[in-house]
Amino acid sequence: MMLVTFKxxxxxxxxxxxxxxVLLFEYGKLTPNRGALLLTLVFWSGLAxxxxxxxxAAELTRARWIASLRRELLCVHPLLLVLALLFLCLAxxxxxxxxxxxxxxxxxxxxxxxRNxxxxxxVWWTGRRFALSAAARAEPCQRDAVLFLFxxxxxxxxxxxxxxxxxxxxxxxxxxxxxxxxxxLYAGVALAALLFFVLGGGKxxxxxxxxxxxxxxxxxxxxxFSVLWGGLFFAQFLLLWYGNLPEETGFIVARLQSAGLxxxxxxxxxxxxxxxxxxxxARRVKERPALVALVALAVLAxxxxxxxxFILPExxxxxxxxxxxxxxxxxxxxxxxxxxxxxxxEAVGGEG
Amino acid sequence: xxxxPGLNAGPNLAPAERLERTVLAAMSRPSLRYLxxxxxCGLLVLMLFAIWGVIIWQGMGxxxxxxxxxxxxxxxxxxxxxxIAHSGTLISAVLYLFRARFRTSFNRAAxxxxxxxxxxxxxxxxxxxxxxxxxxxxxxxxxxxxxxPNFRSPLVWDVFAVTTYMLxxxxxxxxxxxxxxxxLRRRLQGWRSRVYGWLSLGWSGSLDEWxxxxxxxxxxxxxxxxxxxxxxxxxxxxxxxSIVPGWHTTIFAPYFVAGAILSGSAxxxxxxxxxxxxxxxxxxxxxxxFEALAKILLFTxxxxxxxxxxxxxxxxxxxxxxxxxxxxxxxxxxxxxxxxIMILCNSLLPLTLWRKSWRRNLRxxxxxxxxxxxxxxxxxxxxxxxxxxxxxxxxxxxxxxxxLAELGITLGxxxxxxxxxxxxxxxxxxxxxxxxxxxx
Amino acid sequence: MEPxxxxxxxxxxxxxxxxxxxxxxxxxxxxxxxxFHVHEVDEIFALPPGGVRFFALGxxxxxxxxxxxxxxxxxxxxxxxxxxxxxxxxxxxxxxAYLLTILCGSxxxxxxxxxxxxxxxxxxxxxxxxxxxxxxxxxxEEKKR
Numbered sequence: 001m002m003l004v005t006f007k008x009x010x011x012x013x014x015x016x017x018x019x020x021x022v023l024l025f026e027y028g029k030l031t032p033n034r035g036a037l038l039l040t041l042v043f044w045s046g047l048a049x050x051x052x053x054x055x056x057a058a059e060l061t062r063a064r065w066i067a068s069l070r071r072e073l074l075c076v077h078p079l080l081l082v083l084a085l086l087f088l089c090l091a092x093x094x095x096x097x098x099x100x101x102x103x104x105x106x107x108x109x110x111x112x113x114x115r116n117x118x119x120x121x122x123v124w125w126t127g128r129r130f131a132l133s134a135a136a137r138a139e140p141c142q143r144d145a146v147l148f149l150f151x152x153x154x155x156x157x158x159x160x161x162x163x164x165x166x167x168x169x170x171x172x173x174x175x176x177x178x179x180x181x182x183x184x185l186y187a188g189v190a191l192a193a194l195l196f197f198v199l200g201g202g203k204x205x206x207x208x209x210x211x212x213x214x215x216x217x218x219x220x221x222x223x224x225f226s227v228l229w230g231g232l233f234f235a236q237f238l239l240l241w242y243g244n245l246p247e248e249t250g251f252i253v254a255r256l257q258s259a260g261l262x263x264x265x266x267x268x269x270x271x272x273x274x275x276x277x278x279x280x281x282a283r284r285v286k287e288r289p290a291l292v293a294l295v296a297l298a299v300l301a302x303x304x305x306x307x308x309x310f311i312l313p314e315x316x317x318x319x320x321x322x323x324x325x326x327x328x329x330x331x332x333x334x335x336x337x338x339x340x341x342x343x344x345x346e347a348v349g350g351e352g
Numbered sequence: 353x354x355x356x357p358g359l360n361a362g363p364n365l366a367p368a369e370r371l372e373r374t375v376l377a378a379m380s381r382p383s384l385r386y387l388x389x390x391x392x393c394g395l396l397v398l399m400l401f402a403i404w405g406v407i408i409w410q411g412m413g414x415x416x417x418x419x420x421x422x423x424x425x426x427x428x429x430x431x432x433x434x435x436i437a438h439s440g441t442l443i444s445a446v447l448y449l450f451r452a453r454f455r456t457s458f459n460r461a462a463x464x465x466x467x468x469x470x471x472x473x474x475x476x477x478x479x480x481x482x483x484x485x486x487x488x489x490x491x492x493x494x495x496x497x498x499x500x501p502n503f504r505s506p507l508v509w510d511v512f513a514v515t516t517y518m519l520x521x522x523x524x525x526x527x528x529x530x531x532x533x534x535x536l537r538r539r540l541q542g543w544r545s546r547v548y549g550w551l552s553l554g555w556s557g558s559l560d561e562w563x564x565x566x567x568x569x570x571x572x573x574x575x576x577x578x579x580x581x582x583x584x585x586x587x588x589x590x591x592x593x594s595i596v597p598g599w600h601t602t603i604f605a606p607y608f609v610a611g612a613i614l615s616g617s618a619x620x621x622x623x624x625x626x627x628x629x630x631x632x633x634x635x636x637x638x639x640x641x642f643e644a645l646a647k648i649l650l651f652t653x654x655x656x657x658x659x660x661x662x663x664x665x666x667x668x669x670x671x672x673x674x675x676x677x678x679x680x681x682x683x684x685x686x687x688x689x690x691x692x693i694m695i696l697c698n699s700l701l702p703l704t705l706w707r708k709s710w711r712r713n714l715r716x717x718x719x720x721x722x723x724x725x726x727x728x729x730x731x732x733x734x735x736x737x738x739x740x741x742x743x744x745x746x747x748x749x750x751x752x753x754x755x756l757a758e759l760g761i762t763l764g765x766x767x768x769x770x771x772x773x774x775x776x777x778x779x780x781x782x783x784x785x786x787x788x789x790x791x792x
Numbered sequence: 793m794e795p796x797x798x799x800x801x802x803x804x805x806x807x808x809x810x811x812x813x814x815x816x817x818x819x820x821x822x823x824x825x826x827x828f829h830v831h832e833v834d835e836i837f838a839l840p841p842g843g844v845r846f847f848a849l850g851x852x853x854x855x856x857x858x859x860x861x862x863x864x865x866x867x868x869x870x871x872x873x874x875x876x877x878x879x880x881x882x883x884x885x886x887x888x889a890y891l892l893t894i895l896c897g898s899x900x901x902x903x904x905x906x907x908x909x910x911x912x913x914x915x916x917x918x919x920x921x922x923x924x925x926x927x928x929x930x931x932x933e934e935k936k937r
Binding site for chain 3: 366368369372492494498499500502503504505509512513515516519520523524527530531534535537538549550552553554555556557558559560561562563564565566567568571572575576578579582586786787789790
Binding site: 061106153157161172173174175176177178227231232235236239240242243245 | 449450578585592593595600601603605663666
């Protein structure tokens with residue numbers, strides 16, 4: 001399968017190229033709609049950070065399944081730097097935000113850029129540290145994992161509150177931060193399920209029944225996260241619905257008034273909750289990597305759709321540009337998985 | 353305190369035999385100290401019912417609640433005790449699904465704690481009703497003029513949630529007990545053997561029984577896991593669906609669930625650290641297991657701190673006058689002292705558990721568990737009382753003072769809780785012998 | 793009836809079970825008792841998962857549908873608007889349906905367990921207790937013929 005091999009320098013160059021392509025499409029005057037980069041950034045920060053956060057959580061809880069996928073999840077760390085870079089290039093887009101005209105003490109351009117950039121860099125730095133030490137050592141490095149998780153939770157929360165929630169300022173939901181980092185973990189599990197299907201349990205050369213058991217655990221996690229997602233979604237929706245305050249429901253009403261977004265909302269619930277919940281209930285489905293990967297794809301599509309639902313009405317975007325940007329970053333991720341030996345140190349000793 | 357014949361009976365005993373003897377020794381004739389403790393708790397229970405009697409006789413005026421703070425210590429206690437119940441299910445069901453081995457040291461005691469705390473919690477809505485003899489208005493049946501209860505009301509959700517939780521926890525507890533009851537049937541004599549024999553449903557440990565037992569245990573764990581999250585979510589919605597500053601915020605559900613598990617884990621420490629020592633269970637409930645549980649306590653404490661930060665920061669972010677005033681009032685208003693104790697106990701002191709040596713220090717864990725429960729009780733008090741004391745119109749502001757009757761009932765509820773736990777220790781095996789045998 | 797073969801050691805017990813399986817005995821031909829569940833036994837006989845799951849699923853579905861139908865019936869039988877909410881308010885009703893899903897699912901699983909494991913049943917208890925804390929196996933009489 002190894003058709004091409006990359007050196008580490010080539011990998012970073014490729015990632016830089018991907019970032020360049022994303023920016024070219026964003027600022028190349030292809031379309032007057034300008035929300036694409038924001039959406040790509042929010043979606044991919046969830047995916048990339050989610051992969052590492054899942055690995056960190058698995059290390060901390062000593063989950064056994066991680067042995068099959070450790071390197072594939074850890075190798076994502078250079079992407080975090082790319083995302084920080086892309087965020088910096090979001091600066092010309094700050095006029096998308098309603099508070100841009102009337103900046104306040106918290107919501108103002110420079111502070112907004114600096115705090116989020118710092119957090120993205122912190123996530124990259126702690127994530128890289130964690131990835132390098134976790135890949136090299138057989139025993140888990142708890143301190144690095146904890147530090148990364150702290151940065152991850154802070155960063156995802158702030159991305160949710162700053163990048164997404166403040167689009168509809170003064171709309172507010174205090175759960176959104178926690179909702180975002182749970183969704184990032186959910187995306188991480190979905191990617192893990194996809195990797196199991198594509199790579200057949202990584203390149204660790206383990207016995208098939210061990211890989212099978214690990215895959216079943218990932219499928220169970222996906223099922224569990226679907227319930228958790230459903231619960232958090234419901235917890236937010238119920239309170240907004242029940243309170244029925246114009247400043248809270250305005251956000252939802254504005255979106256549900258257009259038929260397209262209404263259908264999108266239904267699709268999101270279908271893809272993120274109903275499909276994994278019903279689909280993965282049967283044991284036989286959980287044992288088939290192809291079916292689990294299909295469900296995982298649905299989940300990822302659902303998460304993407306939800307970002308679209310949040311961002312689209314406030315920041316119109318060109319679908320082609322958005323898809324292209326996500327495709328480019330997706331390719332970047334695949335290249336990283338393929339060339340993981342270059343960005344991660346060789347494991348010392350046996351796999352634990 | 354070496355009253356355990358099992359451990360002294362010689363080193364040649366098989367591990368399983370030693371385990372059974374140790375656990376059975378706990379169920380032997382009660383010592384004077386045990387009876388003394390039980391008697392003390394019994395007195396507190398008597399006090400509870402006496403005060404309740406006075407409240408029924410004279411009316412709710414005896415309690416300190418009044419307009420505008422019409423929810424006070426009773427509702428605080430309700431939320432507190434329901435919260436205590438939660439970590440029992442977490443330990444028995446969630447850790448079972450995650451295959452965490454240390455759960456077998458705690459699960460029996462924690463499940464018993466769940467049932468006991470739920471029954472204590474169930475008292476408080478009844479006390480708070482005032483006219484408790486018409487409690488059946490809460491039940492879903494068409495009452496006066498065939499009107500059903502209002503299913504859009506969170507108080508009715510509560511009835512469903514707590515009842516469901518009670519029944520499912522009881523089923524889970526009982527299923528887990530069956531093989532152990534069979535052991536009691538085998539080892540005890542006379543009428544006790546017969547009683548435990550009936551209770552064990554004639555469990556014989558056949559392959560067919562085990563096959564279905566494992567499945568039903570798994571399913572009950574799988575049902576109990578989302579249930580435990582939803583019960584405290586619903587309790588939190590008792591507050592959050594109303595439009596009261598400080599209550600109406602979407603993070604309430606996960607925030608309350610994390611708080612419940614925090615206080616529940618603390619209560620597991622409070623109960624099991626003395627239990628382990630008095631009953632000589634050191635060989636089975638190991639320091640490693642306490643350490644693992646301490647990590648859960650630390651984790652939930654971090655979530656609770658995250659929620660404190662989020663709700664306060666977002667009130668400020670949003671700029672709503674009433675929300676901002678509520679959070680200012682909480683930290684610097686009439687009850688500021690309680691607020692800062694709460695922060696100290698729930699957010700700051702658990703941070704000591706980052707150090708391994710503190711996590712393994714049982715004395716500190718015991719003290720910390722008491723403090724965390726003080727903090728968690730205060731958290732509910734702070735949330736409930738502050739928000740009601742400062743709603744929108746300044747003409748409707750007011751403060752609340754806890755009356756002696758409320759204090760007495762609170763104290764009595766602790767007496768009831770500990771009395772029932774003491775009875776559990778004498779009547780049922782405090783460790784899940786069957787599951788521990790698997791890992792011996 | 794053939795006496796029970798008694799094992800105190802779990803490995804010896806498992807070895808005996810493998811022998812019996814290789815001799816052509818299925819798990820239904822054997823009378824096996826264990827003080828705690830040994831997972832290897834499931835693998836030796838490739839035990840089927842059993843029927844409790846159908847009870848759990850059936851109870852869950854019944855609870856959900858029943859719960860939803862029940863609350864809808866109550867509000868429609870006396871339509872009374874409270875709190876400015878619609879008569880059939882889906883979100884809170886889903887909550888009731890959800891709780892009843894769990895309640896019925898759990899209780900049905902519990903009932904299914906009692907039914908399938910034939911509890912309460914007191915026939916074998918004294919026989920098993922006489923041997924104490926150990927593994928037991930014997931070939932059932934009716935299957936020998």
